[in-house]
Amino acid sequence: MKNPDQPILKTAKLHKSYGKKTNRFEALKGIDLAISRGESIAIIGKSGSGKSTLMHLLAGLDKPTNGNVYWSDQSISRMNEKQITNLRNTKVGFIFQQFFLQPTLTVLENTYLPLKIAGISSHNRKKLAKEALKSVDLLDKSDNLANDLSGGQRQRVAIARALINNPEVIFADEPTGNLDSETGKQIIELLFSLQKKNNITLIIVTHDEDLAKKCDRIIKISDGKIIK
Amino acid sequence: MRTLDYISTAQTNLLRTKVRTFLTILAFVIGTFTLAMVTAFSQGLRSYVNTQLSAYGQPNAIIVSLGSASNQTGPNGIPYYQPNRQSTITASGPRGDKKTASYTLNQSDLTKIKAVPGIIAAYPDYVTLAIDYAQYGNLPKYIMDVQGAYPTESIALAAGSFPTISQSTGIVIPYTYIQAFGANSASQALGRTINIQVTSSANQPKIYKAVITGVLPNTAHQPGAYLANQLMSSMVQYQTGTTSQFTNIIALANTNVTKAQRLSLKTAIQAKGYRATTYDDIIANFNQPLSVVSAGLTGFAAIALLAATIGIINTLLMAVLERTQEIGLLKALGMRRKGITFIYLVEAASIGFWGGIIGVLLAALVGYVANPILNRTIFTGIGSAHLLTYPLVYMAGIIVGAMIIGLLAGTLPAIRAGKLDPIEALRHE
Ligand SMILES: Nc1ncnc2c1ncn2[C@@H]1O[C@H](COP(=O)(O)OP(=O)(O)OP(=O)(O)O)[C@@H](O)[C@H]1O
Ligand SMILES: [Mg+2]
Numbered sequence: 001m002k003n004p005d006q007p008i009l010k011t012a013k014l015h016k017s018y019g020k021k022t023n024r025f026e027a028l029k030g031i032d033l034a035i036s037r038g039e040s041i042a043i044i045g046k047s048g049s050g051k052s053t054l055m056h057l058l059a060g061l062d063k064p065t066n067g068n069v070y071w072s073d074q075s076i077s078r079m080n081e082k083q084i085t086n087l088r089n090t091k092v093g094f095i096f097q098q099f100f101l102q103p104t105l106t107v108l109e110n111t112y113l114p115l116k117i118a119g120i121s122s123h124n125r126k127k128l129a130k131e132a133l134k135s136v137d138l139l140d141k142s143d144n145l146a147n148d149l150s151g152g153q154r155q156r157v158a159i160a161r162a163l164i165n166n167p168e169v170i171f172a173d174e175p176t177g178n179l180d181s182e183t184g185k186q187i188i189e190l191l192f193s194l195q196k197k198n199n200i201t202l203i204i205v206t207h208d209e210d211l212a213k214k215c216d217r218i219i220k221i222s223d224g225k226i227i228k
Numbered sequence: 229m230r231t232l233d234y235i236s237t238a239q240t241n242l243l244r245t246k247v248r249t250f251l252t253i254l255a256f257v258i259g260t261f262t263l264a265m266v267t268a269f270s271q272g273l274r275s276y277v278n279t280q281l282s283a284y285g286q287p288n289a290i291i292v293s294l295g296s297a298s299n300q301t302g303p304n305g306i307p308y309y310q311p312n313r314q315s316t317i318t319a320s321g322p323r324g325d326k327k328t329a330s331y332t333l334n335q336s337d338l339t340k341i342k343a344v345p346g347i348i349a350a351y352p353d354y355v356t357l358a359i360d361y362a363q364y365g366n367l368p369k370y371i372m373d374v375q376g377a378y379p380t381e382s383i384a385l386a387a388g389s390f391p392t393i394s395q396s397t398g399i400v401i402p403y404t405y406i407q408a409f410g411a412n413s414a415s416q417a418l419g420r421t422i423n424i425q426v427t428s429s430a431n432q433p434k435i436y437k438a439v440i441t442g443v444l445p446n447t448a449h450q451p452g453a454y455l456a457n458q459l460m461s462s463m464v465q466y467q468t469g470t471t472s473q474f475t476n477i478i479a480l481a482n483t484n485v486t487k488a489q490r491l492s493l494k495t496a497i498q499a500k501g502y503r504a505t506t507y508d509d510i511i512a513n514f515n516q517p518l519s520v521v522s523a524g525l526t527g528f529a530a531i532a533l534l535a536a537t538i539g540i541i542n543t544l545l546m547a548v549l550e551r552t553q554e555i556g557l558l559k560a561l562g563m564r565r566k567g568i569t570f571i572y573l574v575e576a577a578s579i580g581f582w583g584g585i586i587g588v589l590l591a592a593l594v595g596y597v598a599n600p601i602l603n604r605t606i607f608t609g610i611g612s613a614h615l616l617t618y619p620l621v622y623m624a625g626i627i628v629g630a631m632i633i634g635l636l637a638g639t640l641p642a643i644r645a646g647k648l649d650p651i652e653a654l655r656h657e
Contacts, residue, residue, distance in 0.1 A: 061560060061650050082564060089562020100557045100654065104244055117563045119230050161561075 007034040008072055008168060008201055009058055015066035016053050016224075027053045029224035030067070037168070040195060040202040042212035045221035051205045052173055054221065058203065059092055059171050060084045089118050093162030093200075095191075097174035099154040101146035107133065107157050108142040114165045132160040136190060152183035159191060169201040176208055188214065229567060238574040241547070249579070252536075252543045256583025257590065259533035260630050264591030264623060266529055268616040270522035276615060277514050280447050286381055287507045288485045290493060291353065292341055292477040294332040295503040335472050340500055341479050346493050351378050351457060353476035354464040360425040360433065362453070364409035372405065373452030374424075376460040380483050387414035388442030391456035400442035400454040414443035426463045434466055479504075533630075537637040540579055544572055544641035548648075555645055556653025569646035576638020577631045584630030588623045 014031040017024055027050045035041055043051045056062040057069055060076045068075045071091070076084060093114075101110045108129050115125035133139045136156040141149065146157065155175060162170050175191065176184030188211055195202045204215065212218050220228040229237070242249045333352075341350040354376060361369035377400060381390040391398020401409065401417065411417035417440050424436045438459060444450065455463070465471045481493055490506045497504040548555070555568055595616035602615045 056651055059560075085559070085562045085564045087562075088560065092562075094560055096654070100553065102554060102557075104240075113558075114561045116233055117229055117558065117561055117567070119233075121230075122233075 006037075006072060007070075008037045009033070009035040009203075010070040010073075011058070011067065012070070013067040014054070014057060014064050014069065016050075016057060016062070017065045027224055028057070028064075031221075031224075031226060033219070033226070035201060035203070037201055038199045039217065040192070040215040041204070042215040042218045043203065043205045043221060044207065044209075044212050044218060049221045050224045051221055055171050055173055055203065055205050059094070059169075060087055089114060090165055091168045093165065093167035093170040095155070095158050095162050095170065095172035095175045097177040099151075099158050099178070101149075101154055101157055101161075103145065103147040106143050106145055107138060107149070110146050110157055111160045111164055113161060118165070128164055129160070132164045133157075135163065135194060136160045151179050152187060155179060155183075155187050156190065159187070159194070163194060163198070166198070167200060169203060170195070172202070172204045172206075174206055175204065176206070176211060184208070184211075229563070234570055234574045235578075237571055238578050241551075241571070241575055242578060245547070248543055248546070252539045252579055253583045253586065255536040255539040256533070256579060256630060256634075257587045259529055259536050260584045260587025260626055261590050262529035262532055262587075263526065263626050264588045264618070265594065265616075266522055266525040267622045267626070268591060268595055268618050270518060270525070271619055271622065272615040272617040273518060274515060275617065277518065278511065280449065281511060281514060286383065287490070288380055288481045288483050289378065289507065290347075290479045290481070290490070290497065291505040292333075292337075292350075292479050292497055293475065293503045293505075294337075295498060295501050333474050333477055337502075338477055341477050341497065341502070344479070344493065344496050344500065346481055346485075346489065346496070347479045348482060349379065349480045351376065351478045351480075352461075352471065352474040353478045354460060354471075354474055357426075357460065357464050357467060359463070360427055362405075362409075362438075363423045363425075364420055367408070367410050369425075370405070370408050372402075372424075374455050374460070375452050376457055376478070377454035378457060378478055378480060380480055381454065384445060385442045386445045388418045388440070390454065391441045395439070395441055396456050396458040397436075397438050398441040398456040399438040399459070400444060401440055402444050402450040402453055403446040404450050405453070406443060409440070417443055424463075426467050428466055429469060436463060533633060536583065537633055540576055540634055540637035541640060543579070544576055544638055545644070547575070548572065548641050548645045552648060552653045552656040555648050556650045556656065559648070559650035560654065565646040568648070569642045572642035572645050573635055573638050576634045576642065578634070580630040580632070580634025580637075581627065583634070584627035587630070588618075588626055592618050592623075 011031050011033045014028055014033075015026065016028040017026045019025050031054060043054060045051050053062070057064050060069070060071075060079075063077060068077055070076070071087065076087070079087065102113070105113075108126065111132055112120075112125040112129035115128060120128075130139060130142065133142055136159050138153060138156050138160065141153065141157075146154065149157065155178075158175075162172075170191075172191070176187055179187060191202070192214060194200070202215070204211065206212055218228070219226055338350055338352065341347060357374060359372060359374055362372040363369045377390050377398075379393070383390075385400065386403055388400070390400055399422070401422075403414065406412075406414055406417050409417055409420055409422055411420065420440045421437050422440065424438055425433050426436060427433045436459065438455065442454075444454075461471050479493075479497065481489065485493070487508060490508055494504040494506050558568060559565075595614065595618060599614040599616050
């Protein structure tokens, strides 16, 4: 039985340094953080403060120099490559500023990519991708190439792709960074409504004050440390 | 990902850069096509040569000649000279010319060879018999080479059969003599009696009658006519005055003798102080240069394939570079290092596969077009057989080999792709 009060994500004295010796740069200087299931969190801070670095460590895309990231009490430094990739594949959804859709694939194919990686049958992944596309209101574009879509539509496909594996946590790094403010607002509304509906933990890295205020909690990072 | 997804993803990826993929495959096709043609040619030539040779020797016959006494030989197996084993007889040949022959074997040798276990019969080989002419009815007189026919002769004839023991005057004529003996076809020639003139050492001509029992196959080079052993003996007796001396002995084993058994028979005969030449020696004589030539041609094909391999490496390195961001995404979305590597390996193997298939099919097409032409022009007399043959196993081998070469070439780029760091890859422009 999962304890609902137990944080889904936790860090302890998280340090991350890049480079060696004289070039050594400490991007994160001891981050302690606990995030509950279903919570929405905004990570804000100046450029270069370490927001993306923190997100990458939380998502297991990178390894900390010191300290630990725990997923429901399981330290990901202890996991092997197979376990970490499996964690990302089944429990995590990503939304990027640059969308990262594959231009030569159709909207449907882009959407079911995580399921294809997971080895889900063609029939099932198509069915699930259609449901996900329906939830972002893009079902009618299923067979279009990703290249043919507008920026807002692309980000909606990315959201559908992030949702398709029914993730516990969605990481969004500047999801509105490449969108005009009106489209950005729509994307945010969509993201929050889907997050509430599916009780997903949402971690957004952003510069956008309005977006940050919509989250349950704001974490401000400066110079590799949490200051608020 | 599922295996089928890997394969279809690889094909889709290859189609993303159509021209580049096409050129890479084309480079491969040059190699596999050459290889397939070399194989087709050398396989075809081998069977062509074997067909031709089958008119000359039979697998169960061993040609025996004098060697060193008591199995002693000089360096490299050269026999020592044995005094008192030579006698010379001069016989009249066609047009009155004289033929001188040295005889080294006699009846006691024949007895010894017959005694070798596994040898079921042995006959003198009168290689020196020279007839004056052969003639059918009032048709012109023709020169003809003759040789003895031994029981169990296994050449597949165009018509008829080899003379049996009771057909003591039988003859098997070369295919090219059909018209010379007034017939229009091989089967029409059967049963005709021809006259053969032999001149004795005392210059006295004599006519022998021979009945055609068979016609040799239509091979490119025709051996002489085969005479029934008895007829041959009496002609030799008349011409040289003796049948008790000869140069060679034909020793016969069972018709179903294996290659290994032929070798041990050869050894047994050699141990008695003779030299022995088996069917395999004759074949090897022809096949050896053939093998050398095909090995050389295969070498050229290998060089072409090597160049194509570099093409694959290059193509895939470029693909990995171009798709760095995509690789980063796949990793972020939970694809393992192995999986990424595998995608690129499958892509490399696919290039090899398509290169192999296309090369082999092109080669088969060339054969389809060229074989009938070759049969009509240069390589006549092989019937419906083809000079260019494409054994399925070899062709499949070429395709599989091409895939393996592709895989090997793809290893470096594929491993490199697998090793990419997801964050850096995603940041890559
Ligand atoms: N691979 C790396 N090698 C060296 N330094 C790095 C590397 N990645 C990040 N950094 C440095 O770490 C610091 C934090 O980077 P990070 O990308 O986390 O910043 P950020 O808060 O996301 O900034 P932005 O808002 O501009 O995206 C920066 O100073 C950056 O230069
Ligand atoms: Mg950032």
